[in-house]
Amino acid sequence: MMKEFKYKLELKDFIDFQLHYLKINxxxxxxxxxxxxxxxxxxxxxxxxxxxxxxxxxxxxxxxxxxxxxxxxxxxxxxxxxxxxxxxxxxxxxxxxAGKLDGVFGNKILTIYEDKLIFKEDRGEMIFNKPYIKKIDFSEKSIFIYTDDTSAIIVPKIYLSKEDIDFLLSYLT
Known part of the structure; x- marks a missing residue:
């Protein structure tokens, strides 16, 4: 099984993550x-x-x-x-x-396999084995795949179908 999600991360998506983190931390x-x-x-x-x-x-x-x-x-x-x-x-x-977040925004590709995630962005490619994903959470606007306690791959829901959202939220189960 493999699913690929292509999307663009914008300032509003990053703000959504920060406000979500504020509420759950x-x-x-x-x-x-x-x-x-x-x-x-x-x-x-x-x-x-x-x-x-x-x-x-x-x-x-x-x-x-x-x-x-x-x-x-x-x-x-x-x-x-x-x-x-x-x-x-x-x-x-x-x-x-001030340009301190320039690397955060832009085009992203998230590829999900049965046992790992591959996250590609302008800065490079990161591979996360499934057991090392901390949790998957969501807000009204985005899905957050936590790679550690404070960092997450942000996937805006506007790029996802209902089936994609369900798939991502159930990935760890």
């Missing part, structure tokens, strides 16, 4: 949760400080200030993940403009 998820908890604690302490500092003062000024601070705090905590994603996208785009 346990260390990043843990760090994000800790940051959100720290933000919540800081805002709670700030509001508690405002209440105790202005205690007995004019409540017509304090109550709106506290409510605005509370609203701002909630917005900051709720939007943290989206802001993090936007920051990552911005950084990837900066790297791409």
């Amino acid at each position: 346990s260390q990043i998820k843990s760090s994000t949760k800790k940051t959100i908890v720290i933000l919540a604690v800081i805002y709670i302490l700030l509001i508690a400080f405002m209440i105790s500092f202005f205690k007995g003062e004019n409540y017509l000024i304090i109550i709106p200030a506290i409510l605005l601070s509370l609203l701002f705090s909630i917005i900051q905590i709720k939007t943290y993940k989206n802001r993090l994603e936007k920051k990552i996208i911005k950084k990837i785009c900066q790297y791409a403009k």
